[in-house]
Amino acid sequence: MAIRGPLAAYASDAARSRGRLYPEAPSPTRSEFQRDRDRIIHCTAFRRLAHKTQVFVPLDGDHFRTRLTHTIEVGQIARALARALRVDEDLAEAVALAHDLGHTPFGHAGEGALEACMAPYGGFDHNAQALRVVTLLERRYARYDGLDLTWETLEGIAKHNGPLVSSDAPDQRHPLPHPEEPMHGRTLPRYIEELDAAFPLGLDTFASVEAQAAAQADDIAYIGHDIDDGLRAELFSLDDIARTPFIAGVLAHIREKHSGLERGRVIHELVRRVITAFVEDSIGESLRRIARVAPASADDVRGAGETLVGLSPPMAEAQREIKSFLFANMYRHEKVLGVWERARDAISRLFPAFFEKPELMPAEWAAQAAALQGAERAVVVADYIAGMTDRYALNEVKRVFGG
Numbered sequence: 001m002a003i004r005g006p007l008a009a010y011a012s013d014a015a016r017s018r019g020r021l022y023p024e025a026p027s028p029t030r031s032e033f034q035r036d037r038d039r040i041i042h043c044t045a046f047r048r049l050a051h052k053t054q055v056f057v058p059l060d061g062d063h064f065r066t067r068l069t070h071t072i073e074v075g076q077i078a079r080a081l082a083r084a085l086r087v088d089e090d091l092a093e094a095v096a097l098a099h100d101l102g103h104t105p106f107g108h109a110g111e112g113a114l115e116a117c118m119a120p121y122g123g124f125d126h127n128a129q130a131l132r133v134v135t136l137l138e139r140r141y142a143r144y145d146g147l148d149l150t151w152e153t154l155e156g157i158a159k160h161n162g163p164l165v166s167s168d169a170p171d172q173r174h175p176l177p178h179p180e181e182p183m184h185g186r187t188l189p190r191y192i193e194e195l196d197a198a199f200p201l202g203l204d205t206f207a208s209v210e211a212q213a214a215a216q217a218d219d220i221a222y223i224g225h226d227i228d229d230g231l232r233a234e235l236f237s238l239d240d241i242a243r244t245p246f247i248a249g250v251l252a253h254i255r256e257k258h259s260g261l262e263r264g265r266v267i268h269e270l271v272r273r274v275i276t277a278f279v280e281d282s283i284g285e286s287l288r289r290i291a292r293v294a295p296a297s298a299d300d301v302r303g304a305g306e307t308l309v310g311l312s313p314p315m316a317e318a319q320r321e322i323k324s325f326l327f328a329n330m331y332r333h334e335k336v337l338g339v340w341e342r343a344r345d346a347i348s349r350l351f352p353a354f355f356e357k358p359e360l361m362p363a364e365w366a367a368q369a370a371a372l373q374g375a376e377r378a379v380v381v382a383d384y385i386a387g388m389t390d391r392y393a394l395n396e397v398k399r400v401f402g403g
Contacts, residue, residue, distance in 0.1 A: 010295040011087035012208045018151035021135070021199050022144045032150050033090040039147045040094055043140065045101045045133045046071075051389035053107040053343075054225070064233065065225045067100050067107075073225060074099065077217035077279060078210075081309065084283040085290070087209045094149070095156035095214040102129025104386045105393040106343035108331070113347035114382060121378035128189035129386050130157050135195060137383060155201045156211030158192060160218075162307060164203040205302040209290075212309035216282050223322050224275040230330040231267050238266065244325050246318035250274060274322075281315040346397045347385060353400050354381045360400055 007013070014031035027035055040046055049068035065073075075096040082092035103126050104110035111126055118124040131154065135146040158164065165188060188203075196203055206212070227247075230236055242248045247270070254261065254269045261269070286309045293308060295301045301308060311319060330336065354361050355377060358369035361384055369380040388396065 005086055007088060008086040008290075010209060010290065010298055010301050012091050012152050012210055012298045014088060014091070020148045020150055021146075022148045024148065031088075031090060033088055033094055033153065036147075036149045036153045037090050037094040037097065039149065040097045040101075040134070043101075043134075043138050043147060045138060045387065046097065048387065048389050049100060049103075051391055052103060052105055053110075053390050054222075054229075064229045067103055070221060070225060071097055071100050073221040074214065074217045077220050077275070078214045080279060081213040081217060081282060081286070082210055085209055085213060085286055085309070087213070091152055091156065091208065092210040092213045092217075094153045095160055095211045096217055098130060098134060098149075098153070098157050099160060099214060099218060100126075100130070101133045102126040102131070102386065104347070105388045105390045106340070106347070109340035109343040110347055110393075113344040114351070114385060117348065117351040118378060118382055121375040122190050123187075124382055124386070125189040125192075126386075127158065127161075128191045129383075131195055132191050132383065133387075137387070151199065151201070152208060152210075154195070154199065156207050156214060158195075158201050159203065159205075159207040160211040160215040162207075163205055164188060164192065166204065202302060206304060206307065207302070208298050209286075209301050209308060212307060213286075216286075216309050216311075219319065220275060220278045220282070223278070223319065223326075224271050226326050226330060227274065227322070228267060228271045230326065235333045235335065236325075236329040238263070238270075240329060241325060244318070244321045246321060247274070250277070278311065278315060278319070281312055282309065285310055285312040285315075343390075346393055349401065350385060350393070350396055351381055354384065 012033070014033045017032045026032070030038070046068075049071055050066055052067040054065040054067055054070045075093045078092040078096035079089045082089040104114050106113075111124070115124045133146075134149055134157065135154070137145070138147050139145055141148065192203070195201070227241065231238065231241070238251065242251050250270055250273050251266070254266060254273070258265075258269070289306075289308045289310065293300075293304050293306070295304060295308070310316070354369070358366045358377070358381075360366070361369065361381075365380065365384045369377050372380060385393070
């Protein structure tokens with residue numbers, strides 16, 4: 001039975017939001033977080049996710065995940081976690097739906113290429129780019145640029161993976177590494193610093209339970225769908241992935257209950273059971289952490305000094321094993337690497353071409369870039385490229401380089 005009931009004391013309260021950069025009258029029919037969710041769904045960047053690669057699988061077919069289908073799956077899991085933890089489902093979903101808006105075309109390959117191009121100009125960070133999208137690059141409203149989302153949603157986009165800076169000394173703040181992606185000397189993205197100066201997001205604290213639920217949902221969703229896509233693309237077999245003990249146990253249970261089941265149904269059973277196991281474990285572990293910390297408000301969550309939404313140690317280890325398997329057998333598969341290399345080449349050629357000759361870009365982008373120099377021009381070029389879909393980027397290569 002689903003866990004229901006009134007929101008917990010530590011939930012974010014839409015009626016007491018810290019507001020928006022541009023204040024607006026309340027909606028008579030929707031909460032502030034519902035409005036955020038709806039604005040994200042209707043924005044241009046969200047629609048473009050339908051034509052952006054999740055993991056660049058080099059096969060024809062319409063059944064592999066895109067950034068959009070991944071995002072929808074993350075939103076569904078985030079809502080399930082938020083409901084069980086008795087926090088605001090709409091805020092959790094809003095953060096989940098916005099978390100990939102800053103991703104480039106061609107998935108991880110495209111991001112790596114754009115990061116390399118932007119290295120001399122302050123770097124590129126997809127999280128900071130998502131904030132640029134929702135606060136600057138979407139131009140839909142008469143009074144302002146961006147979507148004018150609430151403080152809580154912006155905080156969640158910025159900090160769903162944890163604090164961005166250390167709080168040990170206000171004048172000596174330094175960027176913190178993502179748990180799985182050490183920064184290796186990188187500085188805090190400039191745009192996050194600029195946004196924080198205009199609308200302080202408390203970069204040295206944790207985000208809300210809702211944002212933490214979105215982050216956990218992201219991890220759970222991509223493990224499930226990468227297993228599914230990798231098996232269907234025949235990058236690895238069921239016997240291969242059964243080398244991870246957790247998956248071996250799930251497969252053994254499926255075969256015990258449903259002997260002789262055809263491969264396609266086995267894959268579906270495997271994926272849904274994996275997702276269910278991680279979701280249920282995360283609910284139980286998160287409730288245990290919350291009970292131990294006993295936050296009495298959303299601000300208590302921010303100041304807890306630890307992540308409250310997560311997995312139990314055994315399931316965290318299972319997650320690491322699956323990620324390790326996928327890295328070796330899917331992301332580093334020779335078929336995938338070959339296409340990723342061509343994707344990296346596309347962006348690596350487009351960036352310097354647009355930087356040197358802004359007039360190669362559409363008029364509105366060309367006018368912005370031509371008036372700027374150095375890093376400021378580079379940011380405009382990066383904004384243009386990051387917003388491309390895979391198909392549009394390939395067409396731009398053909399247009400600019402003739403084939």
